[in-house]
Amino acid sequence: MRQTRRLGRYHLTYRIAFGGMAELYRAFTFEDDGHKRDVAIKRLLPHFREDRSFVDMLTDEFKLVSYLRHPNIAEVYELVEVEEAILISMEYVDGRDLRSSVERARMLDTALPVDDVVYVIARSLEGLHHAHVARDSRGEPLRIVHRDFSPSNVLVGYDGVVKLCDFGIAKASHNRIQTKTGIIKGKVKYMSPEQAFGRKLDWRSDVFSAGSVLYELCSGEPPFTAPNEIDLIFAVRDAQPRPIREVAPHLPEELCAIVEKAMARSRSARFQSALEFRNALLSFLRHHNPGYRRTRLAGFMKKIFHDEIERELRAMEDFVLDVSVRGEDFGKNLIASALPKDAPFNRFSPNPTASAVASPAIASAPTQNVDTRGRKRPSRVMADPAPIDPHDPVHHEKTVIADRRLPPRPLAAPPPTIGSPTMGSPKPLGSPKPPPARMPPPRIPPPPRVPPPRIPKR
Ligand SMILES: Nc1ncnc2c1ncn2[C@@H]1O[C@H](COP(=O)(O)OP(=O)(O)O)[C@@H](O)[C@H]1O
Numbered sequence: 001m002r003q004t005r006r007l008g009r010y011h012l013t014y015r016i017a018f019g020g021m022a023e024l025y026r027a028f029t030f031e032d033d034g035h036k037r038d039v040a041i042k043r044l045l046p047h048f049r050e051d052r053s054f055v056d057m058l059t060d061e062f063k064l065v066s067y068l069r070h071p072n073i074a075e076v077y078e079l080v081e082v083e084e085a086i087l088i089s090m091e092y093v094d095g096r097d098l099r100s101s102v103e104r105a106r107m108l109d110t111a112l113p114v115d116d117v118v119y120v121i122a123r124s125l126e127g128l129h130h131a132h133v134a135r136d137s138r139g140e141p142l143r144i145v146h147r148d149f150s151p152s153n154v155l156v157g158y159d160g161v162v163k164l165c166d167f168g169i170a171k172a173s174h175n176r177i178q179t180k181t182g183i184i185k186g187k188v189k190y191m192s193p194e195q196a197f198g199r200k201l202d203w204r205s206d207v208f209s210a211g212s213v214l215y216e217l218c219s220g221e222p223p224f225t226a227p228n229e230i231d232l233i234f235a236v237r238d239a240q241p242r243p244i245r246e247v248a249p250h251l252p253e254e255l256c257a258i259v260e261k262a263m264a265r266s267r268s269a270r271f272q273s274a275l276e277f278r279n280a281l282l283s284f285l286r287h288h289n290p291g292y293r294r295t296r297l298a299g300f301m302k303k304i305f306h307d308e309i310e311r312e313l314r315a316m317e318d319f320v321l322d323v324s325v326r327g328e329d330f331g332k333n334l335i336a337s338a339l340p341k342d343a344p345f346n347r348f349s350p351n352p353t354a355s356a357v358a359s360p361a362i363a364s365a366p367t368q369n370v371d372t373r374g375r376k377r378p379s380r381v382m383a384d385p386a387p388i389d390p391h392d393p394v395h396h397e398k399t400v401i402a403d404r405r406l407p408p409r410p411l412a413a414p415p416p417t418i419g420s421p422t423m424g425s426p427k428p429l430g431s432p433k434p435p436p437a438r439m440p441p442p443r444i445p446p447p448p449r450v451p452p453p454r455i456p457k458r
């Protein structure tokens with residue numbers, strides 16, 4: 001038996017993920033009527049708490065996402081400072097991110113079926129479009145650009161639900177930390193060329209990134225590869241991937257054309273919105289597989305994660321609610337003033353209600369998940385404080401924040417002549433000074449060393 005850890009109104013169980021800036025826990029809380037609600041808690045790593053700029057970044061993430069209510073975006077509930085921790089609570093998605101799903105499928109010598117990939121990307125584009133056109137409470141456009149659309153930020157539920165998450169580096173007109181042009185943020189592999197140049201971005205940058213993800217998931221090969229990150233940035237800047245129909249000749253021509261349009265180097269040649277891109281994908285799916293249902297995706301997820309689902313279910317059953325901590329310390333909501341009165345967290349209470357306590361099923365029973373028919377539903381992963389595997393596929397593609405002024409690309413061939421199509425792209429733009437000898441260090445310090453994993457791989 002293991003006890004949950006209480007932080008404000010949340011009861012934390014195991015750690016789901018560990019990133020550069022924060023760690024993710026599976027947790028739950030109680031609604032006013034005693035109903036147990038699963039939540040995901042994103043907690044700022046303790047050493048970043050000291051640094052106001054990181055707190056501001058997290059605050060910005062929450063402020064942005066708190067405006068977003070859409071079935072394809074993981075809903076955020078609150079940003080709170082409690083017991084020396086800063087955390088974001090959000091809707092828990094009972095499933096896996098797309099990166100883990102692809103890796104798991106590969107381990108099993110299979111791959112996500114193309115129709116499922118098309119469906120997942122189409123749904124996440126719906127969430128993305130909602131963010132792109134979102135407005136604040138006064139009706140002002142927020143002009144959000146996600147900037148980190150990548151497989152690890154697309155969550156796929158075991159029931160086939162698709163949710164976009166992690167607006168950690170999203171940029172909007174409201175952000176207090178306005179990212180200076182010239183700073184590159186995102187996962188290099190899925191960046192748009194303009195992002196890799198550190199230029200000003202609009203929605204169409206996210207369209208390109210979603211195109212890159214689609215390319216990789218449909219063909220099994222990433223569009224851009226390089227022996228190191230600097231060369232990868234150059235490859236992304238060039239935006240000349242091997243034609244997808246060459247990499248995966250079995251793919252339908254219409255799908256290849258969609259990928260190519262999304263990944264056009266020139267923004268004006270791309271889909272002009274995430275919605276337009278989504279419409280193209282859904283009409284392809286309707287034409288190609290008219291009977292497609294998301295239950296198929298759910299079936300696939302349950303199949304590939306069958307063993308983990310069982311194991312995780314048992315691990316969850318091991319948790320017992322810590323009822324020794326009582327009280328109403330909700331912590332300090334950092335942006336309460338910016339939120340409407342009916343903000344979702346207002347419905348939550350830190351403890352089970354009297355009626356819930358009277359029911360041993362909530363007060364002391366394992367924190368199992370129960371579906372509408374009373375059957376146990378699978379939850380996920382293993383155990384905090386056991387560390388997350390640092391080689392976990394979720395984390396091996398780090399999100400970088402770096403200066404765009406890169407050293408010139410080492411040229412294997414003679415330099416391009418004037419008029420060559422690649423002319424100009426390897427040079428650092430707008431920098432009259434000679435470029436630095438090395439890539440400047442990332443602005444975010446590296447994550448702390450993680451001891452060797454003791455848990456099964458996710
Ligand atoms: N709401 C959620 N429900 C379930 N899992 C989540 C949720 N949000 C994030 N995750 C998992 O945690 C991982 C890291 O979360 P994310 O917000 O992307 O943080 P990071 O900034 O470290 O990338 C995701 O890739 C996903 O596997």
Ligand SMILES: [Mg+2]
Pocket residue numbers: 152153166
């Ligand atoms: Mg992420």
